[in-house]
Amino acid sequence: MNAITWKRFLFTCKIEFILMVRNFFGFFFGLIFPLMMLVLFGSIFGNQPVSPDSDLRMMDLSIPGYAVMVMGVAGLMSFPLTLAECKEKKIYKRFDATPVGKKHIILAQVTVNLLMTVLGIAILLTAGKLLYQLRIQGSVLSVAAAALLSIAAMFAMGFLFTAVGKDAKLTHLLCYLFYFVMLFLSGATVPAMLFPDQIRKLSKLLPMTYAVDLMQGVFSGDSLTMHSKELLVLGGICLLFYGVGAFLYAKRDWT
């Protein structure tokens, strides 16, 4: 990219960011809602050890789950719903009729959603540190790698839902359904250790559960190799969902 292309791309990102803030949904659920959860559950459960003989405290376990919640808002709600709307209203078609094309806009939308995810997680961690003395015992590299893979898996699911949905309505339905079911059953809001056995078995069927388990693991000091199952599931979701999504897009005329 040369200087002009960069300038153009940054300005497009700025506009997309303004639109996201105006849209309120992504802004609220990505930045404010996880903080509300932090304070709410923090005031209910406090920051006691998860069990009498454990060094792990309640907030050390909950905050990685809230971080996955932020990833889910961007990857499963904000980005796919924007993409579905632009597709249905033929907004991309108009951008295709300019020298930059729709790829430029889609890239800006992905970038802004990624930035919002990073910002949301940063705010969450800062609040966790200030309010509940959050401890991150894993290495920065492990946490970053786990977060990147989890974000990629959330976006892969959202991308597939936009490809499957012939209209925005179906994409909305799939995104809302999967996001809210996974939000409450994956351990992102309420730690899975508090679930009854049946619910815990059910939660193992949900992709978000593996992101929550991975994030909780690396936050508490586990190495990535101790979570090969989670890495395999999330990596597989990325490959499969992006692959099938790309195949459907290539096959279908969506101009």
Add this chain to the structure above:
Amino acid sequence: MSQIIVQAERLNLSYKNIRAVQDVSFSVKAGEVLAVIGANGSGKTSTIECVEGLRKPDSGTVRVFDKDPWTKRRDVYAKIGIQLQETEYPAKIRVEELCRLYAGFYERPADWEGLLSQMNLEEKRKRTVSKLSGGEKQRLSVLLALMGRPKLLILDELTTGLDPEVRQNMWETFRTIRENGVAILLVSHYLDEVEALADRMLYLEKGRQLFFGSQKEFRAWAEARIAPENRREGCSLEALYLQIVPKTTGITMEGIL
């Protein structure tokens, strides 16, 4: 001799089993207005979308500025401005932001603030695009088509939704643009607009090209298709067109009135 800006040869395009465009050939020269006319579903927009590089023809060739618009998109789009038949913009974007965004897409953008006042949108610059009226949206769409100082303008349903006075002003604007050497490809259902602006015409019926030539030649061609007893001297282009275009099934008011 004027430079040929668009050259389309034997274009064919199908959607599943429907042949939308069949063996259509035409050209557009610099400083010329070519009007594409025909009933709904005659293949006008599909033909234009092949020229725009938004659809790849099944067979045939399109050259715009001597380049294939499908493969040389970036080069071609730097020189053309497009107003699509149906256009939506991001719901919460403001007029001013949209103009700035589009201006950033071109290396030498037009003075969009000047265009805003020319299009009577100056007072609406802070307004959200979704809150503009149909006519205002249409004018904004034309403004955006002019943003890159195009050498070829493709206008699909230019004055739909505009009041008569604004339509006349718009025609005046496009006459001036044409005089500056810009080629215009105009798709329209309004034959008064075609009569006022077009140098040449392309008439399509069920995807087939039935006529391509000047307005004068079109009149002669159309009159030859009308039974002598139905011919009227000096009738408008619209009256002539209505006699040759396939009749649509009447809309009945049964059960309503």
